[in-house]
Amino acid sequence: MKSLFSVSVLIPVLSISMIFNSWAQNPDFPWPEGKRMALSLSFDDARASNPDPGAALLDEYGVKATFYVVPSGMESDIAAWKEVVASGHEIGNHSLYHPCSGNFVWSRNKALEDYTLERMRSELSAANEEVERLLGVRPEVFAYPCGLTYVGKGERTQSYVPLIAEMFLSGRGWKDEAPVDPYYADMAQLTGMEMDNKSFEEILPLIEAAAENRQWLVLAGHETRTEGNQTTYLSMLRKLAAYANDPANGIWIAPVGEVAKYVKEKRAEMEGNLNIPGISRPAEGETIYLTAEKGKGIGPDIKYMPEWNAFGWFTAEDRVEWDLDLPEKGKYEVWMEWSVSDEEAGKPFVLTSGEQTLEGIVKPSGSWETFQKTKIGELALEEDFNRIIVASGEDFDEGALMDLKALTLVPVGK
Template identity: 25%
Template sequence: MGETHISRRTLFAAMAGLAGAGSAAAQPQGWPDGARGAVSLTYDDGLNSQLDNAVPELKRLGLKATFFLTEDNAHWRLSDWEALARDGNEVANHTMSHPCALSGYSTTRFAAAEVHRMEGYLDAHFGSDRERTFAYPCGYLGLGHGRRHARYARYRRVLERDGVVAARTTAGGPNRPEMAAADPLHLHAFEPTYEGDTVAPALRYLTETVARGGWAILVFHEVAPQWLHEGDVSVATHNRILEHIAALDVWCAPMGQVFGYVAHRWGRAA
């Protein structure tokens, strides 16, 4: 029997509804400068449109973000990505070639050809002293054959062995910081314009984040003049979302930076 498909918006709406009733009691304390939550802006695939259209708005608003690069795309404008990192943004691992269907990969092949090789590329061009963070290509969490749990465990072992400290999915409600600290290779994230070019899903997600004192990780891909298909965001909608974040009482910082704070503040040794 095939798996039932549930849209990303439907899934988030259900999760937000279940969480909403206890939001006030659940709100943790401890974000920097008394902020009511945290937000990380993440951009996948190392696309030229991110450099051309997203980065100027980030600079205008004084926001820093995480860019999950693939070597296949990033090498075309490597000097621009290097300048972006020098300006305080995070660059991180999205594999060498962005494979989605991983049933044909052995653990050894995937680790060597996609994860470890990309870490070496990032080390060479962006320094080896950075936190190693990762975004699952296509949001797929399984590697090789077998039952879902076994495929997921296999993927996690690859990341752990390569020193990845935090990994981002593409689904789930705002992260509870204590849960993010406990399970850092399964950070929730939300693609607010995946199914349409509107700000409303992002605003609802951010409202829930602030209400619960959580950590929102937003995901963007193409930042284009117009929304054409799933995964895009228009420049106008992207900029409206960023302006809304800039006006909120939240700490907006790259994913690795926020995770480092979360691990220190809410981790087991805290």
């Protein structure tokens, strides 16, 4: 009788040229009141035109925006900025001195290349304190000046995204090329798409694309006037506000912080029932749980089933991949949790990692609803990056391979 599971070193069965991508389907993101998308308007620097006519125009439509401010920019008209706060707009942190790359000549004396993380932390805290002193509100959201997210130069370059993640609810970029995916997005790196010097007709396709994909579109601008450089046109804002207020268009328009809080709340409610691929970073020596929620389903007919937190697939071209970042190399027992009906059982599968391959036959589990857990072999994994792939061991014309819930990697000798 053929052994159920065997270990060998083979060339992976699936060619990397098989790049059919069928990302697992999560439910539509549940925007409030059945809306199709979220839309946030944001403005940088505390420009003099922002309180009036900018915020004043938005108030006519009941639309509230986020104003990312450099405190010194508000000092010439604090009364006007207090009106902005009183009317319900959000005030965000845009740094104390607006540091950017020294490649901008005007930023040479405040170049990010000359910053350290501690200097940035100190100035962000000071900006928060100054905003609170001037306006009575403490910023919860941040926008990266010039959209740049680093400090230092060359080998001393460091990202300050982790600092923003620690200090703020969200961090917004600048001149990005895609809306925010509410399921996947890193809140400290929200994409901000430019709305300066654009007509409503140029902005509308961005809105329509975000609505089609049930995304969150964060628009970013500066001045709010009728014309000029780095200006969000008042004519565009009027058309956009009217469009967003039309219930037929299914848009929830709200400040960045309000949407960010809502997204985080909904993510927490749905945790464990969504397929959001991502690299796993276990601590040294700990058991690794590669769940279906973190796996990447690739193929023409791969399915993530949230009711079972498992992948099922129906062609030999389907596969599931997990990426790992390990602090040290080591040997691991591999346990697979799966289900299959008696009728569909018996097909071969392969699990590969680099040039190592574990082969096996999918045994009956009792039913599709009954999951079993079995050791299928051992793998030697490398320090740093590893990819683990589960796929069919041979072509099959009909039926299904199995429903795969998780892999568990248990350190050997720990």
